[in-house]
Amino acid sequence: MVDGELQARIVRLDQVGRHLRAGDMVREVAAIRNSAEAYGLLPVVAVARALESALAHGEGRLVVAGWLGVLRDAGQCERRDADAARIYCAAGAVRLTG
Template sequence: MGYIGQGQDMIRAELAQRVFAIDALADAGPAHRIAAELEAVRALAQAHGLSPAVTVIHALDSALSRGEHGAIVHGWLAILADAVGSGACDAQSDALFAAACQVRLGG
């Protein structure tokens, strides 16, 4: 079990680094580049069962497609960083992060 936990820790650390790098792009990077980077994060998160992160990425993709950028995207990325850092992989966590996205969307 320790090996699996350590592997998940390494995946979460890699995802966190990628989210940090995307955050650095959020002000100057074109939306299509941010979306491509998010797709790589989504694929890795999904492959490792980090479904709350996938949930947030879907909401973030929608925000980008609506034309959101800059500071607004930083807020979405903060939710994504929380989802990655939580290490949660269950339906309740999915629902909590989906609710956070709904609040962000409305707010």
Template sequence: MALAGHDRGGAIRAELVARIDAMDARADRMATGEIADQLEAIRRIAARNGIGAAITVVHALDSALARGERGPLVHGWLGILRDAVGCGSDSPQAADTFAAACAVRLNG
């Protein structure tokens, strides 16, 4: 049974990474609202599947967009989001680690 759950979790993470990669490829041509909509879809999937680190990064990326970050900065944030999805840990400690990394980036 655990293997089936692991396979499902891997498929969900793969779907999220594919969504992030697609956004990253088009981010320079996307309107801020479109990026926000895509991020909301990722946040909902992550929330349904307990991927707290990704939720943390989506919130930070939303704040970055609200501050007017665009272009290469958004690509950097999407890289952090990709790492959060791919880290493989759904622990609160993983979310805390990514929150700290986002705080450094937001305040840096």
């Protein structure tokens, strides 16, 4: 899967995610994370893990929607390194906790 296809999946998930059952959302996020891992897209991998954690903890739709937005942003990032991954996770935490 090329970056453009992965980004399209992320955008689609962001658009329809609020209508998916939790189990379907978990499977889609895991598929995105697996694809991102295969291409070394560390920011996407890290944010997908944070989103998976939020889903596993039963976080509300606002938190999940917030992480989906961060996932979309991470998917557009040109950097692929661990520092960028930490920055996106920190930005998500700040965005969602104020």
